[in-house]
Amino acid sequence: MKVKIRRNAKLTTHPFTDYFKNFEKVEAVRRIFGEKTEEVLRNLRVEFFGRKSYMGVSDDDGHLLISAYYLNNGDLIDIYLDIIHELVHVKQFLEGKKLFDHNYSYVERPTEVEAYCAAVEEARRLGLSDERILEYLKTEWMSDADLKRLAETLNIKSHKSE
Template sequence: MEIDTVLERFRINRNLPYGRYRLSAVFEGIEDSPPMSRLLQENSNLRLDSVEVEITEGVLYMRVDAEGRLLINREYLRNGDEKHIYLDLIHELTHLKQLREGRDIYSPEYSYAERPTELEAYANAVSEARRIGMSDREIYEYLKVEWISKVELDKLAERLGVNRRFSEYFKHRRS
């Protein structure tokens, strides 16, 4: 499959009101993503047609809750960068797989940037970011989130093999 093909077929239903939906009602084409194929092969308990999505104001971007529901901020869904949403979806579906395997995806034993489940989820997203042609600068921008410090961000980038020399250029995350 060509690099661009997955993103060309990836569709976001950006105008849904608050509420609960099946994943396929919100996103089309994610099943064609190479990381999704791997996740589905690795865990027979993960079925995309069973993923419940809740569009809400209760999160900044998107995350998986303790019950395995994918929570997505409505404004992020409506206005977020398509590549960032695509990568976040891969990241969060990795967490859903981990949760269904019985892993603690929110273990307080580790800081956010050192938590094994976060590193695995980010590794999947970064690998896909590289596959679709994103530069280290773009990936570094993608990794930047409000809840980690610059020191943690740089540590995360280093662990994921993302060049940190761009770190001074980024003051804000996804707009």
């Protein structure tokens, strides 16, 4: 048996601005990139993948990776806040920062805390309650203890009043 494996797979990416419009006008985004906002967003690429997940930033070249399932089915506010979060990672990548520093746990990693801060600040501006923000932060792969720690770091009440 002689199999052949072609090893010239190319990533299929799309311009960020084909899918995400007017983000250059969002104050929270301008706070991240300043006067480079238009330029960064114009050059940003998005790769969609077919696994049930959320989104992230490639530590190879700083492009966005988004679960097609999430984009098409997720809560729009959650998606919007995730974009703010990921754009902070894009900025960090452009600054040469290590995005996945495993010397820290996920909820304590400075790059994550910075990204969560920006998303939560925007959530508050939109008028979301602490309860709704907590719901946003909660993911199936985060333990209750980690969620509590993250909420504390971000000054979000992690318990309901009795």
